[in-house]
Amino acid sequence: MIINVNTSKAYEIEIKKHLLDETGPRISRLFRPAKCCIITDENVHRLYTGKVENSLKTAGFEVHKIVFSPGESTKNMNNLFRILRYLASEGFTSSDFLIALGGGVIGDLTGFAAAIYMRGISYIQMPTSLLAMVDSSVGGKTAIDLPEGKNLAGAFWQPEAVYMDTACLETLSKSQLQCGIIEMIKAAVILDPSLFELFNTHKPQELGSFIEDAIIKSVGIKKRIVETDENEKGIRKVLNLGHTIGHSVEKLSSYNISHGHAVASGLMIAAGMAKAGGWAEENLVERLFPLYEKYGFKADYGYSPAELAKGALSDKKRRGDIISLVIPRAMGNVTVKDIHISRFEDLIAAGLELIRKRSSAE
Ligand code: NAD
Numbered sequence: 001m002i003i004n005v006n007t008s009k010a011y012e013i014e015i016k017k018h019l020l021d022e023t024g025p026r027i028s029r030l031f032r033p034a035k036c037c038i039i040t041d042e043n044v045h046r047l048y049t050g051k052v053e054n055s056l057k058t059a060g061f062e063v064h065k066i067v068f069s070p071g072e073s074t075k076n077m078n079n080l081f082r083i084l085r086y087l088a089s090e091g092f093t094s095s096d097f098l099i100a101l102g103g104g105v106i107g108d109l110t111g112f113a114a115a116i117y118m119r120g121i122s123y124i125q126m127p128t129s130l131l132a133m134v135d136s137s138v139g140g141k142t143a144i145d146l147p148e149g150k151n152l153a154g155a156f157w158q159p160e161a162v163y164m165d166t167a168c169l170e171t172l173s174k175s176q177l178q179c180g181i182i183e184m185i186k187a188a189v190i191l192d193p194s195l196f197e198l199f200n201t202h203k204p205q206e207l208g209s210f211i212e213d214a215i216i217k218s219v220g221i222k223k224r225i226v227e228t229d230e231n232e233k234g235i236r237k238v239l240n241l242g243h244t245i246g247h248s249v250e251k252l253s254s255y256n257i258s259h260g261h262a263v264a265s266g267l268m269i270a271a272g273m274a275k276a277g278g279w280a281e282e283n284l285v286e287r288l289f290p291l292y293e294k295y296g297f298k299a300d301y302g303y304s305p306a307e308l309a310k311g312a313l314s315d316k317k318r319r320g321d322i323i324s325l326v327i328p329r330a331m332g333n334v335t336v337k338d339i340h341i342s343r344f345e346d347l348i349a350a351g352l353e354l355i356r357k358r359s360s361a362e
Contacts, residue, residue, distance in 0.1 A: 024059025130180025272351025
């Protein structure tokens with residue numbers, strides 16, 4: 001399956017099992033033989049770099065590699081400079097390119113290095129985690145973390161192409177799969193009830209039979225949003241659904257609750273707030289709850305409304321006394337509400353109460 005993205009730079013996304021074995025022929029359509037640098041992490045390197053490297057060499061490319069430790073802490077300034085200095089020392093020029101082979105951490109770091117090396121060189125996204133396939137590899141948002149906070153330095157820089165080999169999903173752990181699944185459920189709530197139904201009508205054990213369809217739908221949603229608002233000035237903000245309260249949950253747990261599980265909680269609390277605020281056109285709490293139980297997500301980690309509100313109010317989305325929150329109205333329909341901070345905690349409390357009633361009714 002090929003999906004074309006028409007942003008300031010048009011590019012194609014190909015989704016296919018065992019696509020890594022065809023890396024060389026695919027990239028030969030885009031570049032004449034040149035230098036390329038595969039950037040990856042140790043886990044992905046052990047499993048997949050060999051295939052990509054062999055295919056590229058056979059197609060005549062000069063292949064370089066940089067392998068980082070896995071995990072969020074890799075997305076830092078030192079590693080960004082390590083990439084830039086390596087490229088300079090090996091004489092990379094604007095006709096050469098980078099390949100991000102890995103999850104969202106590698107995609108964000110590589111994309112940012114590509115955006116600033118010699119004022120911008122080409123890069124290819126080859127996402128290997130489900131989250132990177134359905135979210136971070138599409139749309140050209142790149143970043144590193146600073147000691148002061150996550151994703152504080154970055155750029156919009158679109159890739160030359162995105163190649164997704166769905167066979168890579170077979171080596172992901174359950175919790176890594178869940179991080180991708182919640183982003184897909186989020187995309188369904190934002191724009192596509194039929195994607196929700198895919199998850200709703202299947203059992204988690206059947207994931208293998210519908211995951212490719214679900215990826216195609218999720219990527220289609222992300223494509224539509226980034227084409228409309230490439231630089232996140234407006235509509236693209238809806239992709240933050242669940243993230244404002246989710247970041248609070250993450251911080252309150254001292255990052256022991258993963259980003260995906262925290263966003264899942266934030267999404268459900270936002271659904272509760274939508275109902276409590278009178279903005280919901282249907283009872284999303286009722287619709288989402290069984291799905292959460294089925295896929296192992298939790299809505300309520302026992303944090304108080306005051307704790308959740310405090311964390312959320314330090315979020316980037318706050319402007320003075322107003323916080324902008326993405327609120328789901330119905331399946332496939334969201335809106336952005338500006339909420340006065342004096343009302344915020346009460347709304348969270350009312351939303352949580354609905355969720356807690358639902359839990360005790362189970
Ligand atoms: P990640 O890159 O850390 O990958 C998660 C783990 O999975 C790592 O240990 C990695 O080695 C391993 N892994 C990856 N593919 C594998 C495979 N096929 N088999 C076995 N193990 C594999 O994290 P992630 O969840 O992919 O992405 C999270 C990052 O993405 C965060 O830094 C977040 O800020 C960023 N993000 C960016 C955007 C964007 O638009 N740029 C959107 C969402 C998230």
